[in-house]
Amino acid sequence: MTTYLRPLALALALASVALPPTVFAGVKEGVAAYDARDYATALTELKPTAEQGDAKAQAYLGLMYAFGNGVPLDYEQALKWYRLAVEQDNPRAQNGLGYLYQYGKGVARDYREAVKWYERAADQKDPRAQGNLGTMYYLGLGVPQDFKAAARWYMKAAAQGSTDAQFILGNLYRNGEGVTLDYFEAARWYRLAAEQDHAR
Numbered sequence: 001m002t003t004y005l006r007p008l009a010l011a012l013a014l015a016s017v018a019l020p021p022t023v024f025a026g027v028k029e030g031v032a033a034y035d036a037r038d039y040a041t042a043l044t045e046l047k048p049t050a051e052q053g054d055a056k057a058q059a060y061l062g063l064m065y066a067f068g069n070g071v072p073l074d075y076e077q078a079l080k081w082y083r084l085a086v087e088q089d090n091p092r093a094q095n096g097l098g099y100l101y102q103y104g105k106g107v108a109r110d111y112r113e114a115v116k117w118y119e120r121a122a123d124q125k126d127p128r129a130q131g132n133l134g135t136m137y138y139l140g141l142g143v144p145q146d147f148k149a150a151a152r153w154y155m156k157a158a159a160q161g162s163t164d165a166q167f168i169l170g171n172l173y174r175n176g177e178g179v180t181l182d183y184f185e186a187a188r189w190y191r192l193a194a195e196q197d198h199a200r
Helices: 003-035 039-051 055-067 075-086 091-103 111-122 127-139 147-159 163-175 183-195
Strands: none
Touching (some): 055 091, 091 127, 127 147, 163 183
């Protein structure tokens, strides 16, 4: 390498090493602000890091545009950010894409495509996607109706604390759908959901 290029290469290498903590801090603060429903701060923190290629920030931006949280509702923007994040295998974005395809938001409704994205996220243990996949099997959307498969996915989501999945499992045990009818087990899942303030 030419001698005068070495300092430049070293500076670039150091800059690339110094960047991730700053990016991570922005994402951490942005996610905390989003969870606190401070969407203006979330947008301020997440957008620059998303533009720098952080998949988590991109997924949250997709979520904000998909539901109009702190930004105008814009499915085109939601798709843009979700797709950037799924290129990096981000499960939240995969689940988000599944949602858009399931409900035909910004894309043609396509249950099979929804299932594909839910499966990818569920395989990464995303509880939202596991619950959504349970619903697809329960209703037979994009897959053959299968109460046992639905129960398995709801169980995985419930085990990670999903109150929706816990409540639905209560219903499945109460009705004997995909599982053996068991009122005690139904009550256990209802109680777990209620303890986390699940709204019926």
